[in-house]
Amino acid sequence: MSTQATAxxxxxxxxxxxxxxxxxxxxxxxxxxxxxxxxxxxSIHPVLAFTAIxxxxxxxxxAAALNQWxxxxxxxxxxRTAGRPLPAGRMDRTSARDFGVALSVGSVLLMxxxxxxxAAGILALSIIYYAVIYTIWLKPRTPQNIVIGGGAGAFxxxxxxxxxxxxxxxxxxxxFAIIFFWTPPHFWALAxxxxxxxxxxxxxxxxxxxxxxxxxxxxxxxxxxxxxxSLLPWWIGDAGSVYGICAGVLSVVFxxxxxxxxxxxxxxxxxxxxxxxxxxxxxxxxxxxLFAALVADHWLVVxxxxx
Amino acid sequence: MIDSNEPEAERKxxxxxxxxxxxxxxxxxxxxxxxxxxxxxx
Numbered sequence: 295m296s297t298q299a300t301a302x303x304x305x306x307x308x309x310x311x312x313x314x315x316x317x318x319x320x321x322x323x324x325x326x327x328x329x330x331x332x333x334x335x336x337s338i339h340p341v342l343a344f345t346a347i348x349x350x351x352x353x354x355x356x357a358a359a360l361n362q363w364x365x366x367x368x369x370x371x372x373x374r375t376a377g378r379p380l381p382a383g384r385m386d387r388t389s390a391r392d393f394g395v396a397l398s399v400g401s402v403l404l405m406x407x408x409x410x411x412x413a414a415g416i417l418a419l420s421i422i423y424y425a426v427i428y429t430i431w432l433k434p435r436t437p438q439n440i441v442i443g444g445g446a447g448a449f450x451x452x453x454x455x456x457x458x459x460x461x462x463x464x465x466x467x468x469x470f471a472i473i474f475f476w477t478p479p480h481f482w483a484l485a486x487x488x489x490x491x492x493x494x495x496x497x498x499x500x501x502x503x504x505x506x507x508x509x510x511x512x513x514x515x516x517x518x519x520x521x522x523x524s525l526l527p528w529w530i531g532d533a534g535s536v537y538g539i540c541a542g543v544l545s546v547v548f549x550x551x552x553x554x555x556x557x558x559x560x561x562x563x564x565x566x567x568x569x570x571x572x573x574x575x576x577x578x579x580x581x582x583x584l585f586a587a588l589v590a591d592h593w594l595v596v597x598x599x600x601x
Numbered sequence: 602m603i604d605s606n607e608p609e610a611e612r613k614x615x616x617x618x619x620x621x622x623x624x625x626x627x628x629x630x631x632x633x634x635x636x637x638x639x640x641x642x643x
Contacts, residue, residue, distance in 0.1 A: 304608065305615050308622040341640040345633065408637045 306385035311393055313379055314362055315355030322581075323354040323450045329585035330454030330469055333533075333592045338458050342409060346457035349405040350450050353417045356397030357446070360425040363390040372491035394425070405457075413457040420449035434496065437503040440485075444477025445470075451585070465532040468523070472584070475520045479513040479552055480577040486510075486555070487567035487574070506560060513573075514556030521545040524584060533588060534595045540587035548580050 327350040331343055338346070362369065362380055370381035379385040398421045406414030424446035433439045448470040455466035485501045486509060492499045501509045524545045528538030551573045558569060594600035 304612055305619065307615050308619050339640040339643065341633075341636045345637055348633075408641070 310379035314359040316358035327450035327454040330451030334458035349401045353401035357424040359394030371495040437498045448473035483574040517552030537591035
């Protein structure tokens, strides 16, 4: 691994350290982690709940810092990422690595001591999964990297649920699976209409390696799998009818939009790619709405308003 | 003419802002540990 970042005489600003944690990605991590915690059948003290979410967020930040430490050379070769603290030369690599390790170890220790070692263990696993298995090992080797990367984003609700209950049951595993199967159509829809530099730096993304047609077919396949999967919490009785109805409607719309993308072809360079853009925008709304419905349903059941 | 002290002043400014953020985080962490210990006891 070579170092491309130029030596910079000034120390890195705290804002650069903050940017290293990918704050925008962290907002989704916090939301899904919080939903997992709030939808769990048991509740914990608000201070401990806050600590659990903080640990999930800090752990995700640590993994993101380690990701950027490893990919500094690749980031320098892509327009979208060239302005990040490492490729822009505003920070040295050792600082980024140490910062990532400190956040990762600190978040796992705090989770273990304050919440429980099962939640801490899963948090550690999620960090290793993203920073080592995904970033270092599989991302540069397989066009299925987005599918594998989806696993990293799927951990927060699982950890949130375990933090509240202290055990792994079917429900948090289903929440994990929902995000896992949601990720490929979400990212591939984006990859179809955004011209990426990934090919330039040798990362095998699906639309580049397998072609647009195969990508569209895979989007449809994952959307098909997502429909029954999203209904599973209601089917096994861990979520009520409010969630069931919301999940059914949301997933059918997701499938219809995916169907439109899956069955069409690009009409030349002038194609506006409107169906792909609509699917991407809807996929973001879908995940937020699905998890919000899960929490709302749990609250309504607890209050005795819904069954 | 370029002021030769400019990089040094910038270095000190960055270092000061980093120290402030670090101090705020440490204080926040101490408060959190205090409330965690209270929550664990209740």
